[in-house]
Amino acid sequence: MSYNTFGHLFRVTTWGESHGPALGATVDGTPPGIALDPAMLQHWLDKRRPGQNKNTTQRNEPDAVEILSGVYEGRSTGTPIQLMIRNTDQRSKDYGDILQTFRPGHADITYHQKYGLRDPRGGGRSSARETAARVAAGGIARAALDHLVPSIEIKGYMVQMGEKTIDRERFDWGAIDQNDFWCPDATAAKDWEDYLTWLRKDDHNSVGAMIEVVARNVPAGLGAPIYGKLDTDLAAAMMSINAVKGVEIGEGMAAAALTGRDNADEIFMGPDGPDYSSNHAGGILGGISTGQDIVVRFAVKPTSSILSPRKSIRLDGSPTEVITKGRHDPCVGIRAVPVGEAMMACVVLDHLLRDRGQTGGTRGAIG
Amino acid sequence: MSYNTFGHLFRVTTWGESHGPALGATVDGTPPGIALDPAMLQHWLDKRRPGQNKNTTQRNEPDAVEILSGVYEGRSTGTPIQLMIRNTDQRSKDYGDILQTFRPGHADITYHQKYGLRDPRGGGRSSARETAARVAAGGIARAALDHLVPSIEIKGYMVQMGEKTIDRERFDWGAIDQNDFWCPDATAAKDWEDYLTWLRKDDHNSVGAMIEVVARNVPAGLGAPIYGKLDTDLAAAMMSINAVKGVEIGEGMAAAALTGRDNADEIFMGPDGPDYSSNHAGGILGGISTGQDIVVRFAVKPTSSILSPRKSIRLDGSPTEVITKGRHDPCVGIRAVPVGEAMMACVVLDHLLRDRGQTGGTRGAIG
Amino acid sequence: MSYNTFGHLFRVTTWGESHGPALGATVDGTPPGIALDPAMLQHWLDKRRPGQNKNTTQRNEPDAVEILSGVYEGRSTGTPIQLMIRNTDQRSKDYGDILQTFRPGHADITYHQKYGLRDPRGGGRSSARETAARVAAGGIARAALDHLVPSIEIKGYMVQMGEKTIDRERFDWGAIDQNDFWCPDATAAKDWEDYLTWLRKDDHNSVGAMIEVVARNVPAGLGAPIYGKLDTDLAAAMMSINAVKGVEIGEGMAAAALTGRDNADEIFMGPDGPDYSSNHAGGILGGISTGQDIVVRFAVKPTSSILSPRKSIRLDGSPTEVITKGRHDPCVGIRAVPVGEAMMACVVLDHLLRDRGQTGGTRGAIG
């Protein structure tokens, strides 16, 4: 019911606005005895942090996370973990001229309509900065997963920026961390860099992106019918990220174009249990993990904070044109990569805990 | 936390298997005083019911819904409404040969892995038949919406079947109810009919589909940051439907290809409040409705229950080939149309109730 | 959020009115593979069933429970279990004269005030008959507990009826099932019988009761801080039963009168782990079970449905006197005994599942 909470047994509530004193996440239900320290969380926050390269906003926030509760002598106690990130670089003056104006494509107008007031500084609650709290919480989920199922790996990367897509033939896991775009295609990454520079400097524009997140070695059996499906929770988790407009599992929207014969993932008996000829299903059947890679994609719209003028209205209904001069990412999708990873980690951990709660973790034998 | 529940203030829990005595929905939180009778729900169930034409499964179920509680003298009392649909046509023998076999693309294997046992008759809990319960619950949501905001209209239709898409130039609201596909393009509908007949009879195959659901005249201000977004709940609601692999709001996955300039929905002052030049956002900004049409699309994979043999394994791990001889839809997407409408109705009502709970329904003035 | 739901991982939603077609419970989250059949549930329902002896209402309902889903070949499948009990003896005419009248001490007036309408037949949703659904759900919880921790025993009994209390010196577990009052003091039971006969026949009155429910051999470690405490959930579970006005754990309200020295349960090392000199705490410290007996008491008010006239008003505000002629229990507390047991079983199972979800069931060693 809570508006700002996700998860069930492992439950995350985020709070905070872009330009208030701080933002963070209240994380409840962490298994006890998990090794945790701020540096582990900082590792993931640093991936998301703006100001690291010229392709992301030049706002410079250290995004240093503090653990205020729930950890004693470096281990989780099982009680709520409060993660706080102070807002240190709050140049509110950049936003002064939009106080009376609704930016097209922003939540300014709907917050005003719903609540009758809003914190206009930096997008307030709807700022992309909120995702820092998710990344910090995701760091806790990763630590717990490492402890419970060490083989699980979660990795996100960009597969499309604007109309430019990666070439799956050149897919290289090793390339992902080697460029500013978390792009698994090194050739594409170079092309994207030139494009984004032009877009930002010359075109005064922004661009959308598509991110893919994969979870490998997730045990079979996580998830549940019918509304508590693993894919239901993943869809909700990804759609809850700012600017996301679509979510896909496996074939995703392309499944509409397939026939049953083509879409079938045939089953074989492998050395470690059932094996599949393909993974159109994205690792989930009937809402429950198959043991294959869990594959999720989501689309991030281009930010509407651009230097090109766009028509809008003021609070008094009068017409105006909006140019957003603040420091903004030309492609917010880049920073959505670690956010998507964090959401995947949180959802998988939650389902792992729920599954062992209901079933005790026992599995039906095959073969 | 409940696995089979969705919604918050208006809350639906579905139950039942394909071949048990009955299935249904427990609906809690309905506003009191809403006019309700079984015939109103039956209207929507009849849209979903199989056996109506040759393009859907020939299983013949009357799908007659009974209201067991929560309605007194034709009006909702505010207490839980129990909706029950008996399973009358349970030809379990059709499924006898798959008791020991996992059908590729089905939940057979994951249910077995998770629970150690499963009801193999007709897919058990993962049968598409479960969606009848959602449609019945959606009928209650529609009745409540009619009472609270009479102008709201919710309409679903197919926009793609396999590789065949509608021509948006020929889009005709009036055509939707005039063909077996709920297709707004009458020309496409004829073509689809020929294709599906061939696919079923000659190709022994099935095909995917894409459904679009639109809610019109939804007031601005429904939804909430950050996880309780309207789009988060819509994504979860649609992804929870059997066989759905992707969900989009507005531009959806295509938003990845757009620039900020192209994606901006410019704002003007109209006679009744803010108006927009376009609706790339699908009627939702920052998780909150703008007052524009809410536009959701989802992709339904082709059913894996086909007459063409597919490789699989048995419970003992031995290899086998599966041909599914039961009565199955060549395109389950057709019957997903009323299901998508029902989920939209439930989510919109839930957010309407939650919004008036928190804000009292007051709105920030513009102009 | 759901109004008619309790529990978290093991979750029960009850539905139905006293004089509708049926009532029941939707039970979600049951561990898979639990042996279950209607006869097992019927055993507990028969304890609660009215019409068995002259001390309870003469309404004669077989209260036969049907399992509509979630059980296949005698074992739970892990999917929702729908339990339905038909209302077969619906003498609505008994209630005709109270259609326009609010009975003092009944929910008639508050339902009307909240919802603007109500099902007046037999108390509608607020009928004690609703508790049959809880008892059926409790039967499932008991079966699951038997499977998971066979040594757990749950037993309820009456310790007070009106001003008459049991003598703890005469407490005899064996006596509980030997009298109509589930009274552990056989001498008191005889006295109570005479008193209740007089109260019903001569005094046209009703009387309150106090019930104690004990859960033995519950493992240490169930529960959680701060709001998810085992005692929080037990208090809510018992207070949710019709007519309950107070709930106590261990010393309960009497703890207010004790000093710290007297209230201390001193700890010793026993052969199987920590042992305690006393159990003032009622088996719960800091919201978590200690391994001692969990002891809960609750008070049931006397039913206001009596043959003695009581002043009230009609729907139009005019004054009237109410005499309730229907078939009613002179002491509803008697039938609350199996209800209290059922709620205890549901809460303990829920916490058992939640605990193994979060902690995996591992325990900190002592000694």
Added chain:
Amino acid sequence: MSYNTFGHLFRVTTWGESHGPALGATVDGTPPGIALDPAMLQHWLDKRRPGQNKNTTQRNEPDAVEILSGVYEGRSTGTPIQLMIRNTDQRSKDYGDILQTFRPGHADITYHQKYGLRDPRGGGRSSARETAARVAAGGIARAALDHLVPSIEIKGYMVQMGEKTIDRERFDWGAIDQNDFWCPDATAAKDWEDYLTWLRKDDHNSVGAMIEVVARNVPAGLGAPIYGKLDTDLAAAMMSINAVKGVEIGEGMAAAALTGRDNADEIFMGPDGPDYSSNHAGGILGGISTGQDIVVRFAVKPTSSILSPRKSIRLDGSPTEVITKGRHDPCVGIRAVPVGEAMMACVVLDHLLRDRGQTGGTRGAIG
């Protein structure tokens, strides 16, 4: 599901340990536009704050609350409000000697058994200090109630300390704020002061207490059947407070001793609607408020942190005696008064919002 959360539409999650850097509450679902500033919350925190008089612990914490989010220019924005209270006076050395020892009557042993580790400093999460977060959250609830239903008043007071009870004949609302015990009987308060001084200084003991909390002018119609009852949520809310062992509504446990004739609150038509001859029900019928005073009582056990030696065991199972030398309240019940008020405020606000969500706040007319 969350372990440390209560409420539904108005939802509070508390976090933090006694001796960590800070503790606080994450408050979600506050209506927008409510005037809020730290001073308003501080007013209530100061009531709970230790170190104010000799009858409470001499630990000196300013308990200054900071609002980190959800408030803009002095008004709530409708987004989550983060309340943080720093722990400034953390004399951990006081607790050094209990690191290896389980204090009788404390959560030390159950935390260890459940989680395998615990933060031993000052009781960690189970410290009474956690209640400061509830009081802060309650301050927000009070501000929202003041805005929505200005006539609502919430007042708590002690009615019993040890075996000493107030004389209801001397009940004086004005006396409550005039003594250290929030006692409505000025004569009793003087007696209690002498008793408590002796208990602390000479007897090295502690004592239990009973608190009553009344909410006046709560509208009829709040609450819901069957599990979402107003009394269910109040029972859970009060039982979730540290050291509480029993909760009563209206007559409470004493209802067991009454007859139906005596317990009936007869109904009359008053000038402003229905009126009642008495309030045995404590303002709630069928889980729904009647418009009368809502009356809740709860018992607080005596703290087990006393200077008198008590037998216990160490982590290694060896026997020991425990004397708790830290700064502890001889009667923790005193400080539970503002905590009980805060919980009442949170529950009433939550039900007010839920009610207007479901029913729109319309009421059935009488007369």
